[in-house]
Amino acid sequence: MEEAVLIGINSVFIVAVVSTFIGAVTCVQISYNLNNAFIPRSTIGFMVREMTILEMAPTITSIVLAGKVGSNIAGGLGTMRITEQVDALEVMGINSASYLVLPKMLASILVFPMLVIIAMFLSILGGYVAGTLTGALSGQEYITGLRSSFIGFNITFALIKSVVFAFIISSISSYKGYFTTGGALEVGESSTNAVTNSVIALLIADYVCAQVLL
Amino acid sequence: MIEIHNIQKSFNGKKVLDGIDGVFESGKMNMLLGASGTGKSVLLKCIVGLVKPDVGSITYDGRIFTNNKLDIKQEIRRKIGMLFQGSALFDSMNVNENIDFPLKMLTDMTRAERRERVEFCLKRVGLEQAGKLMPSELSGGMKKRVGIARAIAPHCTYLFCDEPNSGLDPLTAIKIDELIKEITEEYDITTIVVTHDMNSVLEYGDNVMFLYQGKKLWEGHSSEIMDTKVRELNDFIFSNRLMRDAKKVEQIEEEEQREEDQRQEEEKNRNK
Numbered sequence: 001m002e003e004a005v006l007i008g009i010n011s012v013f014i015v016a017v018v019s020t021f022i023g024a025v026t027c028v029q030i031s032y033n034l035n036n037a038f039i040p041r042s043t044i045g046f047m048v049r050e051m052t053i054l055e056m057a058p059t060i061t062s063i064v065l066a067g068k069v070g071s072n073i074a075g076g077l078g079t080m081r082i083t084e085q086v087d088a089l090e091v092m093g094i095n096s097a098s099y100l101v102l103p104k105m106l107a108s109i110l111v112f113p114m115l116v117i118i119a120m121f122l123s124i125l126g127g128y129v130a131g132t133l134t135g136a137l138s139g140q141e142y143i144t145g146l147r148s149s150f151i152g153f154n155i156t157f158a159l160i161k162s163v164v165f166a167f168i169i170s171s172i173s174s175y176k177g178y179f180t181t182g183g184a185l186e187v188g189e190s191s192t193n194a195v196t197n198s199v200i201a202l203l204i205a206d207y208v209c210a211q212v213l214l
Numbered sequence: 215m216i217e218i219h220n221i222q223k224s225f226n227g228k229k230v231l232d233g234i235d236g237v238f239e240s241g242k243m244n245m246l247l248g249a250s251g252t253g254k255s256v257l258l259k260c261i262v263g264l265v266k267p268d269v270g271s272i273t274y275d276g277r278i279f280t281n282n283k284l285d286i287k288q289e290i291r292r293k294i295g296m297l298f299q300g301s302a303l304f305d306s307m308n309v310n311e312n313i314d315f316p317l318k319m320l321t322d323m324t325r326a327e328r329r330e331r332v333e334f335c336l337k338r339v340g341l342e343q344a345g346k347l348m349p350s351e352l353s354g355g356m357k358k359r360v361g362i363a364r365a366i367a368p369h370c371t372y373l374f375c376d377e378p379n380s381g382l383d384p385l386t387a388i389k390i391d392e393l394i395k396e397i398t399e400e401y402d403i404t405t406i407v408v409t410h411d412m413n414s415v416l417e418y419g420d421n422v423m424f425l426y427q428g429k430k431l432w433e434g435h436s437s438e439i440m441d442t443k444v445r446e447l448n449d450f451i452f453s454n455r456l457m458r459d460a461k462k463v464e465q466i467e468e469e470e471q472r473e474e475d476q477r478q479e480e481e482k483n484r485n486k
């Protein structure tokens with residue numbers, strides 16, 4: 001539980017910033033590309049919603065979290081390994097892998113979907129702000145767009161993805177950190193590897209999820 | 215009492231431990247002496263089960279530890295306290311929580327009993343005031359003390375210390391050695407200390423085992439170590455200038471004694 005609070009609080013700010021801007025940028029770009037009198041402006045709102053919920057919120061948030069949570073997990077476990085804290089647990093007769101890794105995985109799986117929901121709201125809000133500020137569409141049009149042909153499963157889909165990503169990031173990072181050998185240099189190496197490997201695995205999983213579930 | 219028999223261990227085809235036998239008595243400071251890289255830490259890790267030896271057996275008070283069932287291993291491990299080279303305190307917990315941790319995980323003591331035990335252990339190592347500090351706020355010597363307190367908190371029967379006084383100033387080093395010896399005798403613990411410090415061997419050691427390139431070359435009481443005929447051990451002892459000087463003084467004294475004896479003899483003869 002402590003772990004969950006830690007991951008959540010430490011990441012909520014960066015997730016908020018990133019998702020708000022992603023929403024804003026998406027909105028501006030769509031309105032730029034949709035300069036056609038025959039398409040109602042509210043379509044922009046609709047497209048922002050679809051893009052952020054399906055792809056931007058879960059995937060971008062998870063990539064951001066891979067950088068933050070992944071390096072944190074790998075660095076933390078790696079440091080515990082090289083400073084013999086892992087050995088200290090083992091000598092006490094405690095199964096260090098399950099004691100250290102399980103809570104981190106559970107916490108990630110619990111917290112990622114929450115952060116993704118926050119990211120959805122904020123990117124849609126960011127789109128609203130950007131859309132009305134640039135005069136691309138009125139607030140009323142945006143909201144009309146948001147409400148049109150809403151598919152509930154898309155949210156479920158995004159949350160399933162976030163759980164899958166949470167599992168991927170926390171397990172890869174834990175593995176990299178737990179099996180660190182050497183010194184401080186190798187700990188840095190493990191965290192870097194944890195992040196790059198997580199991001200690659202995450203994008204592959206993203207594709208697989210889209211294929212299987214949509 | 216811990217007995218080890220024919221411990222062998224290789225890493226990547228390189229033999230680090232080459233058939234080590236030994237007995238470590240309870241209530242004694244059993245010391246593993248040797249230069250860096252001779253496999254002292256690996257031997258210690260084999261004994262506590264962090265590293266699995268390729269060959270050999272280890273028994274704790276007659277109970278087989280190697281290759282035994284997991285629950286028996288865990289039961290023995292619960293009686294093991296270990297002080298690591300870098301102390302290995304959990305750096306997300308403060309001193310109190312560090313010492314409380316094995317109690318919380320391994321015993322069914324109540325919260326109040328645990329608090330009492332933590333207080334007692336902190337007091338025993340002379341750190342009553344430090345309970346609320348984080349490991350990063352401690353000096354090297356304090357870290358070792360907390361490490362000792364954590365090791366002895368669950369009433370350990372076996373205590374392992376990997377270079378307890380490395381990286382400490384000489385005065386602090388002596389205090390740590392002293393503390394380990396006191397605790398060993400007070401609670402009749404089987405203590406194994408890994409060291410390369412001749413000072414602690416001579417001052418606090420009981421039984422000493424000298425390792426050289428993965429082999430045991432000498433074994434005996436610390437008081438006999440200066441008279442050894444083993445060349446590698448001699449080189450090791452007298453690599454230190456103070457030790458060389460001490461040896462010289464000893465030789466000079468011996469010579470003077472001989473001359474004195476001779477003089478007395480001659481005098482006796484003359485008197486006859």
Ligand SMILES: Nc1ncnc2c1ncn2[C@@H]1O[C@H](COP(=O)(O)OP(=O)(O)O)[C@@H](O)[C@H]1O
Binds near residue numbers: 226230248249251252
């Ligand atoms: N996990 C390991 N993998 C490979 N080699 C190791 C491992 N642990 C120790 N060694 C090697 O074993 C030898 C003895 O190491 P160690 O027991 O740490 O020496 P010391 O006597 O200084 O404590 C060293 O040459 C070290 O490189």
Ligand SMILES: [Mg+2]
Binds near residue numbers: 254255299376377
């Ligand atoms: Mg060592």
